[in-house]
Amino acid sequence: MEIGKIYNENCLITMGKMPNEYVDFVITSPPYDDIRNYNGYKFEFEKIAKELFRITKQGGVVVWVVGDATIDGSETGTSFRQALYFKEIGFKLHDTMIYYKNNPMPQTGNRYHQHFEYMFALSKGSPKTFNPITEPTKYQGLANMKNRGQNGSLDYEKVERTTEKKVGNVFFYSVGGGISTKDKIAYSHPAIFPEKLVIDQIKTWTNENDLVYDPFMGSGTTAKVAQILNRKWIGSEISKEYVEIANTRLKEYTLNNLFILK
Ligand SMILES: C[S@@+](CC[C@H](N)C(=O)[O-])C[C@H]1O[C@@H](n2cnc3c(N)ncnc32)[C@H](O)[C@@H]1O
Numbered sequence: 001m002e003i004g005k006i007y008n009e010n011c012l013i014t015m016g017k018m019p020n021e022y023v024d025f026v027i028t029s030p031p032y033d034d035i036r037n038y039n040g041y042k043f044e045f046e047k048i049a050k051e052l053f054r055i056t057k058q059g060g061v062v063v064w065v066v067g068d069a070t071i072d073g074s075e076t077g078t079s080f081r082q083a084l085y086f087k088e089i090g091f092k093l094h095d096t097m098i099y100y101k102n103n104p105m106p107q108t109g110n111r112y113h114q115h116f117e118y119m120f121a122l123s124k125g126s127p128k129t130f131n132p133i134t135e136p137t138k139y140q141g142l143a144n145m146k147n148r149g150q151n152g153s154l155d156y157e158k159v160e161r162t163t164e165k166k167v168g169n170v171f172f173y174s175v176g177g178g179i180s181t182k183d184k185i186a187y188s189h190p191a192i193f194p195e196k197l198v199i200d201q202i203k204t205w206t207n208e209n210d211l212v213y214d215p216f217m218g219s220g221t222t223a224k225v226a227q228i229l230n231r232k233w234i235g236s237e238i239s240k241e242y243v244e245i246a247n248t249r250l251k252e253y254t255l256n257n258l259f260i261l262k
Pocket of ligand 1: 009010011012028029030031043044048189192193215216217218219220221222236237238239242
């Protein structure tokens with residue numbers, strides 16, 4: 001396999017060339033529920049899921065970002081079906097995380113605005129890497145008993161402490177033109193990841209030099225982020241047009257090892 005390459009082919013073909021237990025981490029967003037037709041390409045979910053299980057290393061993680069279309073007045077539930085299928089074939093449903101869009105497309109009708117997609121973290125065994133994102137937590141507490149007060153009461157010193165705690169599993173991102181990425185060319189693709197989402201997930205589940213794979217590479221977001229974060233990467237993308245967009249986008253990040261997030 002060639003590292004640092006987007007294979008312009010069905011991901012089943014790319015995965016077919018990979019040995020068992022090859023990649024450390026997968027992050028991807030499949031074309032779901034025919035919401036967009038991506039030039040007419042279809043994908044075979046069950047075969048792809050099984051191949052993902054085969055090529056993922058023990059302890060590796062697949063982050064599957066997906067939502068449901070509403071068809072005939074009902075959400076399809078495809079996301080749940082897929083998550084349960086991944087379990088059936090051996091993955092653990094390690095964490096059902098939420099990708100919350102701060103500014104979704106407004107919707108009319110008798111439903112609330114659709115603000116989120118699922119990010120199913122599926123692991124092969126227990127995840128071998130977990131570098132949690134943390135946030136400061138500030139609390140005031142009573143600590144360090146100073147002395148016994150005159151009336152015998154215990155006298156504590158009031159302290160303010162700052163520590164770090166793991167963030168929750170709802171991840172908030174602003175999306176859209178100029179926000180998901182600064183790379184204008186990426187918007188020639190209709191459904192790109194916000195870069196920050198990929199940064200957070202790659203940092204969480206991998207270490208430097210790990211191998212990251214995206215079977216539906218689209219505009220190349222996973223490749224760009226992996227490159228910048230010093231992870232190895234491979235991608236598949238069936239559409240020639242999108243591979244060209246991704247390669248053009250990636251040029252400035254892969255040339256001269258310019259690891260700078262724009
Ligand atoms: C939701 S988009 C991925 C967007 C990507 N996450 C990004 O940030 O640009 C899904 C992509 O999968 C591609 N695709 C569909 N079926 C495929 C297949 N069987 N193998 C590889 N790519 C496929 C589509 O052309 C589309 O670009």
